[in-house]
Amino acid sequence: MMGGTHQDDAVQGLTGQSARGRSNGSYAYPTALMTDMYEYTMLDAALKDGTAQRRCVFEVFTRHLPTGRRYGVAAGQGRILDAIESFHLGDDDLRFLSDRGIVSPETISWLEDFHFSGSIKGYREGEMFFPNSPILQVEGTFGECTLLETLVLSILNYDSAVASAASRMSSAANGRPCMDMGGRRTNEWAAVAASRAAVVGGFQGTANLLAAKLYGLKAIGTAAHCFTLLHDSERDAFASQVDALGLDTTLLTDTYDIEQAVKTAVEVAGPDLGGVRIDSGDLASLAQRVRMQLDALGATKTKITVTNDLDEYALASLQNAPVDSYGVGTMLVTGSGAPTCAMVYKLSEREGSDGVMVPVAKKSPDKATVPGRKLAFRSYEYGLAECEHVISGSEEQLSAFAPQEGWKDLLVDYMVNGEGDAAFQGHDAIAAAHEHHAKALAELPITAQSLMRGDPVIPTDILVL
Numbered sequence: 001m002m003g004g005t006h007q008d009d010a011v012q013g014l015t016g017q018s019a020r021g022r023s024n025g026s027y028a029y030p031t032a033l034m035t036d037m038y039e040y041t042m043l044d045a046a047l048k049d050g051t052a053q054r055r056c057v058f059e060v061f062t063r064h065l066p067t068g069r070r071y072g073v074a075a076g077q078g079r080i081l082d083a084i085e086s087f088h089l090g091d092d093d094l095r096f097l098s099d100r101g102i103v104s105p106e107t108i109s110w111l112e113d114f115h116f117s118g119s120i121k122g123y124r125e126g127e128m129f130f131p132n133s134p135i136l137q138v139e140g141t142f143g144e145c146t147l148l149e150t151l152v153l154s155i156l157n158y159d160s161a162v163a164s165a166a167s168r169m170s171s172a173a174n175g176r177p178c179m180d181m182g183g184r185r186t187n188e189w190a191a192v193a194a195s196r197a198a199v200v201g202g203f204q205g206t207a208n209l210l211a212a213k214l215y216g217l218k219a220i221g222t223a224a225h226c227f228t229l230l231h232d233s234e235r236d237a238f239a240s241q242v243d244a245l246g247l248d249t250t251l252l253t254d255t256y257d258i259e260q261a262v263k264t265a266v267e268v269a270g271p272d273l274g275g276v277r278i279d280s281g282d283l284a285s286l287a288q289r290v291r292m293q294l295d296a297l298g299a300t301k302t303k304i305t306v307t308n309d310l311d312e313y314a315l316a317s318l319q320n321a322p323v324d325s326y327g328v329g330t331m332l333v334t335g336s337g338a339p340t341c342a343m344v345y346k347l348s349e350r351e352g353s354d355g356v357m358v359p360v361a362k363k364s365p366d367k368a369t370v371p372g373r374k375l376a377f378r379s380y381e382y383g384l385a386e387c388e389h390v391i392s393g394s395e396e397q398l399s400a401f402a403p404q405e406g407w408k409d410l411l412v413d414y415m416v417n418g419e420g421d422a423a424f425q426g427h428d429a430i431a432a433a434h435e436h437h438a439k440a441l442a443e444l445p446i447t448a449q450s451l452m453r454g455d456p457v458i459p460t461d462i463l464v465l
Helices: 007-012 037-049 079-087 089-097 107-111 142-146 150-170 187-202 209-215 224-230 234-244 258-269 281-295 310-317 395-400 427-442
Strands: 055-062 121-125 135-142 178-180 248-253 273-276 305-306 325-330 341-352 355-357 372-383 384-393 411-416 462-465
Touching: 037 107, 037 142, 055 142, 055 150, 055 372, 079 121, 079 187, 079 411, 079 427, 089 107, 089 355, 135 142, 135 372, 150 178, 150 187, 150 310, 150 341, 178 187, 178 273, 187 209, 187 427, 224 234, 224 462, 234 248, 234 341, 248 258, 258 273, 258 281, 273 281, 273 341, 281 305, 355 462, 372 395, 384 395
Parallel strands: 178 325, 248 273, 273 305, 305 325, 384 462
Antiparallel strands: 055 135, 055 341, 121 135, 121 411, 341 355, 372 384
């Protein structure tokens, strides 16, 4: 039943009996051509001049949050590990690169047995991020790291945008479950990614069956208006649905007249009807009337779900309405007006001709970067986050850096020397990210949950050693 479970039950439902172990997500095909062409042309040139084997550190960060947002939610790291596992080139891919003249024959030979052998560390999935947070750091040779740029950014930018929107929505819902119903409002593969990211950001389930299968998510859904219109009467439609799905089902009540539909629904299913759904009109007013009508008919335990172009502002306006759960579509999968996090992938350190690692940075106006690899910590006062601390320097300097007492280390190792940590992949990892997000959000000042435009809820302090 959609919306018929409490939040704690729904969280447990994120991983079912068959939802254990690792999953390669939606990558049923190699991901090595999910790149921009210049990544391969740079590889080709670097192989020719001998710099492709130079050790490098690339960093993913955003210079700013979407206008007025107080925080962002990092999501997609598990999908990146899945994607890297599938990052290899088959004969057809190599032939394509060769026939188009994108790379030289020597580079084709180099790519034949390619696999990423570097290391990746970054923010835990579900963690909050702010401007200049080192969300992900990729270390390896230039040749292997540069090939990952577009793939890493496309996953992190979209998944984090959806997770950030989901976080704002689930906060505005004030503990009432939110369900993803956005599959029909975006690209078919983006819909699968959005379902996963939404759960990381606080949602409880999805209507998308492929996402539910791949990621072990709670699947929800019953019937649409067309099912009612198919039948000779609304009563016939309700009777058919109850007969097929049981009393615990949710009946859609706004195809014709809502008051009559609720009356018919209880007559057909009795007072133990699981739920009703309202998909149009003044949702707060209608929910109040439906609740009073259900109670008068003895269906005091029947839940009310509302849908219809909801966003975080609509959810906040419904806090006083007797609604039990929400279905959210368009605004979820489009990041509620911010479909990207504007993350970039920049080289921050590279090996020099003498073998020594050298911090590097752009000096472009408005696009300057901070040189060097990074550490990241969060400090707290009275249990609430007060500042993000980004420490930049050489590997030797960072290894000797001692954070202040009570600072939380924000970076975890996702991959070491080409071996991914299975703890961050698969169905259990999504539930862990969901729980981590809830904990991290609770540690931010309460103004983080304000829907009014404002600055990042905590500042970021950058220290260059």
